[in-house]
Amino acid sequence: MKQVGAKNSSYGVETFGLKGLKSIYWNQSEPALYEYAISRGEAEIAANGPLVADTGVHTGRSPKDKFVVRDAETADSVWWDNNAEMSSEHFDLLLADFRKHAEGMDLFAQDLYGGAEKDYQLPVRVYTEYAWHSLFIRNMLLRPTAEDLASFAPDMTIIDLPSFKADPARHGCRGETVIACDLSRKIVLIGGTSYAGEMKKSVFTFLNYLLPPQGVMSMHCSANVGEARDTAVFFGLSGTGKTTLSADPSRTLVGDDEHGWGKTGVFNFEGGCYAKTIKLSAEAEPEIFSTTQRFGTVLENVVLDENRVPDFDDGSKTENTRAAYPIHFISNASPTGCAPMPKTIIMLTADAFGVMPPIARLTPAEAMYHFLSGYTAKVAGTEKGVTEPQATFSTCFGAPFLPRHPSEYGNLLRDLIAEHNVDCWLVNTGWTGGAYGVGERMPIKATRALLQAALKGSLRTAEFRTDANFGFAVPVNVPGVDTAILDPRGTWEDKTAYDAQASKLVQMFINNFGTFEDHVDSTVRAAAPTLQSAAE
Numbered sequence: 001m002k003q004v005g006a007k008n009s010s011y012g013v014e015t016f017g018l019k020g021l022k023s024i025y026w027n028q029s030e031p032a033l034y035e036y037a038i039s040r041g042e043a044e045i046a047a048n049g050p051l052v053a054d055t056g057v058h059t060g061r062s063p064k065d066k067f068v069v070r071d072a073e074t075a076d077s078v079w080w081d082n083n084a085e086m087s088s089e090h091f092d093l094l095l096a097d098f099r100k101h102a103e104g105m106d107l108f109a110q111d112l113y114g115g116a117e118k119d120y121q122l123p124v125r126v127y128t129e130y131a132w133h134s135l136f137i138r139n140m141l142l143r144p145t146a147e148d149l150a151s152f153a154p155d156m157t158i159i160d161l162p163s164f165k166a167d168p169a170r171h172g173c174r175g176e177t178v179i180a181c182d183l184s185r186k187i188v189l190i191g192g193t194s195y196a197g198e199m200k201k202s203v204f205t206f207l208n209y210l211l212p213p214q215g216v217m218s219m220h221c222s223a224n225v226g227e228a229r230d231t232a233v234f235f236g237l238s239g240t241g242k243t244t245l246s247a248d249p250s251r252t253l254v255g256d257d258e259h260g261w262g263k264t265g266v267f268n269f270e271g272g273c274y275a276k277t278i279k280l281s282a283e284a285e286p287e288i289f290s291t292t293q294r295f296g297t298v299l300e301n302v303v304l305d306e307n308r309v310p311d312f313d314d315g316s317k318t319e320n321t322r323a324a325y326p327i328h329f330i331s332n333a334s335p336t337g338c339a340p341m342p343k344t345i346i347m348l349t350a351d352a353f354g355v356m357p358p359i360a361r362l363t364p365a366e367a368m369y370h371f372l373s374g375y376t377a378k379v380a381g382t383e384k385g386v387t388e389p390q391a392t393f394s395t396c397f398g399a400p401f402l403p404r405h406p407s408e409y410g411n412l413l414r415d416l417i418a419e420h421n422v423d424c425w426l427v428n429t430g431w432t433g434g435a436y437g438v439g440e441r442m443p444i445k446a447t448r449a450l451l452q453a454a455l456k457g458s459l460r461t462a463e464f465r466t467d468a469n470f471g472f473a474v475p476v477n478v479p480g481v482d483t484a485i486l487d488p489r490g491t492w493e494d495k496t497a498y499d500a501q502a503s504k505l506v507q508m509f510i511n512n513f514g515t516f517e518d519h520v521d522s523t524v525r526a527a528a529p530t531l532q533s534a535a536e
């Protein structure tokens, strides 16, 4: 077997039981991976330099094809209501078949870290069939220094073979696509899909399993820091605004998607960003737009015109077009990925019903209630089969990535909010003036102005009203924001229709929260919305 780039003994010949490979390319650089990706016909180069690849059938995550191995250790630690199980026997068969499938292949390997905080860092070795997947994960995780690389010892291993087709009868999965996670042996097998986000979210899933027992709150959130060293974290499900809203020229970017909150503060799990690029414009999102105009960025499922210029308005392949780039492509990104304790928590709810106000202040009990509820929308394209926004309750705003029971994350957050006296806000990046299909998407400018007021503290002294349905405090006017938009009921033509939709949503919250009742105290239960009697 030819080994390109092997530097020392840790790159053993039979790496991880991968015997009979044709060749293996270790920790290749961006230019080298460009050449391999182009020469192997995997990708093409866009105007100004990004590498562009298509992912075929799978243009978003396949949550129904994700499995977790149930063994003696995970039987009691994994939240099985939310994680499909696979037996160790099936996993062993799958691993053996992955190794067999890899025989004779060229593989690419990257040695990277998950977690910027050294105390909690997860060394990950990622074997990929595609050179462009090797560049993607190299962009997304943390790249070791040459010194660290010399002694790199992997703790977690990912084998990513899109051309592998799983067999449900033999492997105990659902179809040809499989994302199998063995949390005890720290191995992930990804087959039958070319969507690169599966690799990134597998690392996130492992950190969500490994960190809480160490007292670290793992979060599906972005984070940035103001001049006053005031860290803000933005929780949100896929496509709801974490990346967009954390890219703010007046605040240092810490990370766009996945963070830990430990004894020393907040730290990014990753070393790159994975931005949605549908309808991306230089006007609305200049920082992110600039990353799509340079060598090293990977564009996923983006359509190019005849001059290889990306057409970000073209969602013909998927609404979930993406750009994956190293975080230092954002000019004011933190060089360390670490930040002080949060001063503000923002929970992004993309309300497809147009009922939620653009912003609401949350008491600690309301923050817990909404964190566990995780009301938002699955935005078009982020999951297989989601073609328009679907109202959903994704607990902790990241249910597809949670191996543990939500109460483990909720209790950690509850204690951290109390210990650090954190301000909490609920921000609707979804619809206003009516539900999806009638109303319009919340203007990004309005959201940014509201966030500016919340983060600068001026909102704290604003005048508030109490929302009739949810009971939380809503500002009645905010400088720079159209006052009308602050009252969602007022933005609807038909107020009766608004009230009816709001009641339906309240009932959905009540129905959903039943599963958490026994895990929270009475103050959190009291933070639930109440059905308005028709008379009121």
Ligand SMILES: Nc1ncnc2c1ncn2[C@@H]1O[C@H](COP(=O)(O)OP(=O)(O)O)[C@@H](O)[C@H]1O
Pocket: 236, 237, 238, 239, 240, 241, 242, 243, 244, 245, 256, 257, 274, 275, 276, 277, 278, 428, 429, 430, 441, 442, 443, 444, 445, 447
């Ligand atoms: N008011 C808004 N706030 C944030 N994003 C918005 C808003 N309105 C529309 N969007 C769009 O929603 C998408 C959010 O994507 P992104 O920030 O990548 O989500 P996430 O990082 O949570 O996965 C972007 O395409 C952005 O342009």
Ligand SMILES: C=C(OP(=O)(O)O)C(=O)O
Pocket: 060, 061, 197, 198, 200, 201, 236, 237, 238, 239, 242, 257, 274, 382
């Ligand atoms: C990459 C993903 O996460 P997010 O959309 O939250 O960035 C994803 O959900 O596939």
Ligand SMILES: [Mn+2]
Pocket: 238, 239, 242, 243, 256, 257, 274, 275, 276
């Ligand atoms: Mn994101």
